[in-house]
Amino acid sequence: MLRVEGLYTEYPNERGEIVKAAQDITFSVPEGRLFTLLGPSGCGKTTTLRSIAGLERPRVGEIAVKDRVVYSSAKGVFVAPNRRGFGMVFQSYAIWPHMSVYQNAAFPLQVGERRLSRQEARDKVMRVLAATQLDHLAEREATKLSGGQQQRLALARALVMEPQLLLLDEPLSNLDAKLREKMRFELKRLQRELRITTVYVTHDQSEALALSHEIAVMKDGRILQVGSPRDIYERPRNEFVADFVGSTNFLDGSVLGPDGDEGRYRVRTEIGDVSVLGTEPLRADDKVLLSVRPEDVALAEAKPAGANVWEGRVDQKVFLGECVDFQVKLGERVLLSRRHPSLRTPIGHAIFVQLDPEKCIALRAA
Amino acid sequence: MTAVASAGEGRRFEWGWVVIGLCVAVTCYLALMPLGFLVWQSFFTPQTAGKAASFTFGNYLEAYGSSETWRLFRNSILYAIGTSCFSFSVGTALAWMNERTNTPFKSLFYGLSIIPLIIPGILFTVAWILLASPKIGILNLVLKDLLGLDHHVFDIYSMWGMIWVDGLHYSPMAFLLMSAAFRAMDPALEESAMMSGANVFQVAWRVTLRLSWPAIFATILILFVRAIESFEVPALLGLPVGIQVFTSSIYQAVHRYPSQVGLASAYAVTLLLITTVGVYFQSRLSSRGSKYATMTGKGFRPRQIDLGGWRWFTAGIFTVYFLFIVVLPFLVLLWSSFQRFYSVPSMKALHNLTLDPYRFIVTYPNLVRAVWNSLILAFGTATIIMLMTSVICWIVVKTKLRGRWLLDNVASLPLVFPGLVLGLAIMIFYLNVDIGVYGTMWIMFIAYVTRFMPYGLRYNTTSMLQIHRELEESAAMSGASWGTTFVRIILPLLKPGLVAGWIYIMIVSIRELSSSILLYSPGTEVVSIVIWELWENGQYVELSALGVMLILALLALVMAAQWIGRKFGIRE
Known part of the structure; x- marks a missing residue:
C-alpha cells in the first residue's frame, strides 16, 4: 500500500552545517496496517513522516501509495502536499483558533478538489465528529476544547476526507499520562475499525508496542530494525534496540560454542557460563552482548532445577505497587529483576537467580 | 510579599519602601502632570505682561470654529x-x-x-x-x-x-x-x-x-x-x-x-x-x-514556499x-x-570635492556642546528609565497589590503623547510652576524620561514575566531583604531586557527632536536641534556632513551594543 524506498534527506541547520536527517529509509506498509516509526528525538522519524506528507522534499528516494508515485527523485515527481490527499495529525494538533469545531473539521471538504453538496458535507462532518465523540460540541469555539478533545478534533479533521493514508506525528505526547492511556485505546479502536493505513511517529516505546502492527526503530537517520512489537521486544537485533525499547540487563561475553539445539550457544560472562539464544549464527570466540529483560530474571529462595542458575544477594529493592524491582548482586555484578510483590526476600539475604536461555539474547558486540 | 513581611517586624528600617514609594511617586508625577496642565491651559487666554490669563472657551472656538481646522x-x-x-x-x-x-x-x-x-x-x-x-x-x-x-x-x-x-x-x-x-x-x-x-x-x-x-x-x-x-x-x-x-x-x-x-x-x-x-x-x-x-509544538522549521x-x-x-x-x-x-x-x-x-563642510561642523561653536548634551541626556534618560521602570514593573508583575494595574496604565500613559504635545505640556507646566528647570537641561531630561518611560516598562515587563517567583522567594528564605533581593536577584535576571531597553532608549533619545524643539534654549541644544537649525539656515552641505557622522556614530553604537550583548550572552 505505502512504499518508501531509499529515502535520503538533508538540510542545513542554523549554523549552516549539513544535517543528514534520513538515510536509506526503506519500508512498506500493507493496507489497513498501523506502522510506527520509533526512535529518540533527532532520529529522523518526523522528517520521514513529513517526507511522506510532502511537507519536506527529500533529496533521493521514492514514495508511492497504492500505485501512485507521489515522490520520486529518479522520475522527477513531487506531488504537492495539498494534492496528496493524506490525513495528518500534528503534535500540536494545529487546531485553527479562529474557527469553530465544525468549521475546523469541515475545512478539508471546503478546500479540496472534489466539491460536495452542502448536505453531503454536513453529513460527513457530523459522522466523523460522532466517531470522535465531538458531535455535541460542533458549534463550540475550537479554543474552548480540552486537550483530549483538541486531539480528537485533529483526528476528525484528518479523517473527514477519508484519506488513503493517515499520518500521526506524536499525537499523544501533549496529553497528560492518564488521558494518554485512554486515547491510546481510542486511537487503536478507531484505526482497527476504519482499517485505515496509518503511519505513526513516536518516541514512546510503550505507545509503539501498544498500537502497532509493525514497528521500525530508528537512530541517527537510519532504520535499525523492523518487526512486530513482540519481535522488537523479545528479539532485539542490536544493543540500541534492546536498550531503547523497554529496560534490560546487558552482560559482556564471548562465545564458547554451540549448545545443543539450533540457535543455542554457551557464552562465558563475568557471572559465569550462560546458555543463550543467538539472533544470528555465532562462532567460538565471538564477542557478544547478552540482553536479558528484568522480568525474565527469575528469582527464588530455594535453588531451582535447570540451567543458568546462580546464587546472589539482594542488594536493593524498590516497591512499585504492581511489581517490585530487585537489584541482585552476583559477585561484583548487579542484575535488575522485576518480580511480583509476593516475593519478599529482605535486603542482604541470599537468593537464586535463573535466566531462561530462550530469553537471553546474544547480540554481536559492536 | 517579601517587603511586607520584613517591614512588619519593624526591627530595621527597610529602604525598599523608600525606593518603591519614590518610583511610584515620580512615575505618577511625570505621567499625569503634563496632561493635567495641558488640558487646563487649553481653557485659558495667553498670559501677557499686562494681562493675567483668564478662563475661556475661545481656544476651542478658534480651533474648531474655522474651516481651517477641518482641513x-x-x-x-x-x-x-x-x-x-x-x-x-x-x-x-x-x-x-x-x-x-x-x-x-x-x-x-x-x-x-x-x-x-x-x-x-x-x-x-x-x-x-x-x-x-x-x-x-x-x-x-x-x-x-x-x-x-x-x-x-x-x-x-x-x-x-x-x-x-x-x-x-x-x-x-x-x-x-x-x-x-x-x-x-x-x-x-x-x-x-x-x-x-x-x-x-x-x-x-x-x-x-x-x-x-x-x-x-x-x-x-x-x-x-x-x-x-x-x-x-x-x-x-x-x-x-x-x-x-x-x-x-x-x-x-x-x-x-x-x-x-x-x-x-x-x-x-x-x-x-x-x-x-x-x-x-x-x-x-x-x-x-x-x-x-x-499551543505550539516542537518548532519544526516552517516549510518554505519554493x-x-x-x-x-x-x-x-x-x-x-x-x-x-x-x-x-x-x-x-x-x-x-x-x-x-x-x-x-x-x-x-x-x-x-572638499572637506570644508566637515571642517565647518567640527569647529561649529555649538556642536561640541550639543553632542555632549545629547550624550548626557541619552545616557541619563536610559539609565534612570530602566532602573525606575524595573521597580514599577516588579510591583505590577510580582505583587498582588490592589490597583497595580492602574500603575501600569499610568506608566504607559505617555505612549499617547506625541512628542510635540509632550514638549508643549512640559513647557507650559514649568513656565507656570517655576522651580528653576525651565531653560535648563533638566526640563529636557524630564521630557525624555516621561516620553520613553513606556518603552522601558515594556522591555522590563517581558523579562520580568520570565522570572519565576520562587527565585525571589528562595532569596527571601535565605534571609535577604527586599533591597538585597532586588539588587542581587531581580536586576541580574532582568539583564537581557535591561540592556536591550537601555540601548533602545539611548538611540531614540539621541534622535529625539519633536519634544526638544519646544524646550531647548541657547546652551542646551542637542544634536538633532543643531541639524534642525542648519536646515532652517539653509546650510545643507554642513547638515549633510553632520548627518553622515551622526549616522555612522549611531551605527557604531548599535554594533557595539550588539557585540556587548553577544559577549554577555544576551539574545535579541
Whole structure:
C-alpha cells in the first residue's frame, strides 16, 4: 500500500552545517496496517513522516501509495502536499483558533478538489465528529476544547476526507499520562475499525508496542530494525534496540560454542557460563552482548532445577505497587529483576537467580 | 510579599519602601502632570505682561470654529492613514517573503532592516528632499535627462511625497512586527491546512491572514498613532507648501508672535484624543490576544514556499527596497557632505570635492556642546528609565497589590503623547510652576524620561514575566531583604531586557527632536536641534556632513551594543 524506498534527506541547520536527517529509509506498509516509526528525538522519524506528507522534499528516494508515485527523485515527481490527499495529525494538533469545531473539521471538504453538496458535507462532518465523540460540541469555539478533545478534533479533521493514508506525528505526547492511556485505546479502536493505513511517529516505546502492527526503530537517520512489537521486544537485533525499547540487563561475553539445539550457544560472562539464544549464527570466540529483560530474571529462595542458575544477594529493592524491582548482586555484578510483590526476600539475604536461555539474547558486540 | 513581611517586624528600617514609594511617586508625577496642565491651559487666554490669563472657551472656538481646522483634521487623518497603510503593505509583503519563501540572502536583509530605524527622521527626510525635490532632486534630474521631459517627475513637497517618505522610513517597523507575528505562528497550523488539500492562496487567505488578524490590526494602529504624531516630515515637506497637520500647526502656533499657547493646547488636546483612541484599541487588542495564543509544538522549521525562478524577483524587490531606504539616502548625504555649495552630482562637481563642510561642523561653536548634551541626556534618560521602570514593573508583575494595574496604565500613559504635545505640556507646566528647570537641561531630561518611560516598562515587563517567583522567594528564605533581593536577584535576571531597553532608549533619545524643539534654549541644544537649525539656515552641505557622522556614530553604537550583548550572552 505505502512504499518508501531509499529515502535520503538533508538540510542545513542554523549554523549552516549539513544535517543528514534520513538515510536509506526503506519500508512498506500493507493496507489497513498501523506502522510506527520509533526512535529518540533527532532520529529522523518526523522528517520521514513529513517526507511522506510532502511537507519536506527529500533529496533521493521514492514514495508511492497504492500505485501512485507521489515522490520520486529518479522520475522527477513531487506531488504537492495539498494534492496528496493524506490525513495528518500534528503534535500540536494545529487546531485553527479562529474557527469553530465544525468549521475546523469541515475545512478539508471546503478546500479540496472534489466539491460536495452542502448536505453531503454536513453529513460527513457530523459522522466523523460522532466517531470522535465531538458531535455535541460542533458549534463550540475550537479554543474552548480540552486537550483530549483538541486531539480528537485533529483526528476528525484528518479523517473527514477519508484519506488513503493517515499520518500521526506524536499525537499523544501533549496529553497528560492518564488521558494518554485512554486515547491510546481510542486511537487503536478507531484505526482497527476504519482499517485505515496509518503511519505513526513516536518516541514512546510503550505507545509503539501498544498500537502497532509493525514497528521500525530508528537512530541517527537510519532504520535499525523492523518487526512486530513482540519481535522488537523479545528479539532485539542490536544493543540500541534492546536498550531503547523497554529496560534490560546487558552482560559482556564471548562465545564458547554451540549448545545443543539450533540457535543455542554457551557464552562465558563475568557471572559465569550462560546458555543463550543467538539472533544470528555465532562462532567460538565471538564477542557478544547478552540482553536479558528484568522480568525474565527469575528469582527464588530455594535453588531451582535447570540451567543458568546462580546464587546472589539482594542488594536493593524498590516497591512499585504492581511489581517490585530487585537489584541482585552476583559477585561484583548487579542484575535488575522485576518480580511480583509476593516475593519478599529482605535486603542482604541470599537468593537464586535463573535466566531462561530462550530469553537471553546474544547480540554481536559492536 | 517579601517587603511586607520584613517591614512588619519593624526591627530595621527597610529602604525598599523608600525606593518603591519614590518610583511610584515620580512615575505618577511625570505621567499625569503634563496632561493635567495641558488640558487646563487649553481653557485659558495667553498670559501677557499686562494681562493675567483668564478662563475661556475661545481656544476651542478658534480651533474648531474655522474651516481651517477641518482641513487640518482631514489632512492629519489622510496623512496618517496613507502612511500607515503604505508602510504596513510594504512591511508585511517583505515579512511574508522573508518568513515564508526561499528568497536568497533573506537573513542578510533581516539584519539590515534595523538600519533605517537608526537614521533620525529629520536626516531621512532631508535626504529624500535632496533626492526627489522638484528643483534639485537627483532622481528628478536623472529621469528628466533620460526621458527628455521638461517637467519634474516626483514632487516630494506634496501629500503623496510626505506619505512616501514617512511610510518608507517606518516600514521596517511594520516589517519587524509582522515578521514576529509570522514567526510566532505555529507552522503546523498552515501545514495542516495544506494537508487538508488547500493551495497556497487558500492557506494564506483562510489561515495565515486570519490568524494574523490581531497582529495586523495592532501593527496598523501602532503605525497610525506614530504617523499622526510625526513631526519632521510634515514640518519639512508639508509646511513649505501649506499642507498642515496637527503637529506642524502646534509648532506654528507656539512659534508665532505672540505665541498662542492656548490655541496650540487646543490642537494638542484633539491630537491627544486621537492617539488615545488608537492606543486604547491597541492595548485592548493585545490583552485579548490570548484567544489566538495556540499551543505550539516542537518548532519544526516552517516549510518554505519554493518560488522557483521567482525567488530572484523577490530578492530584487529586497534590493530595490534597501536602495530606497538606506543606500540612496545615505549616498546623497555623503555626496552633499563633500560639496562647498550643494550641487547635483556631475563631473564638474566631482572636481570640487572638499572637506570644508566637515571642517565647518567640527569647529561649529555649538556642536561640541550639543553632542555632549545629547550624550548626557541619552545616557541619563536610559539609565534612570530602566532602573525606575524595573521597580514599577516588579510591583505590577510580582505583587498582588490592589490597583497595580492602574500603575501600569499610568506608566504607559505617555505612549499617547506625541512628542510635540509632550514638549508643549512640559513647557507650559514649568513656565507656570517655576522651580528653576525651565531653560535648563533638566526640563529636557524630564521630557525624555516621561516620553520613553513606556518603552522601558515594556522591555522590563517581558523579562520580568520570565522570572519565576520562587527565585525571589528562595532569596527571601535565605534571609535577604527586599533591597538585597532586588539588587542581587531581580536586576541580574532582568539583564537581557535591561540592556536591550537601555540601548533602545539611548538611540531614540539621541534622535529625539519633536519634544526638544519646544524646550531647548541657547546652551542646551542637542544634536538633532543643531541639524534642525542648519536646515532652517539653509546650510545643507554642513547638515549633510553632520548627518553622515551622526549616522555612522549611531551605527557604531548599535554594533557595539550588539557585540556587548553577544559577549554577555544576551539574545535579541
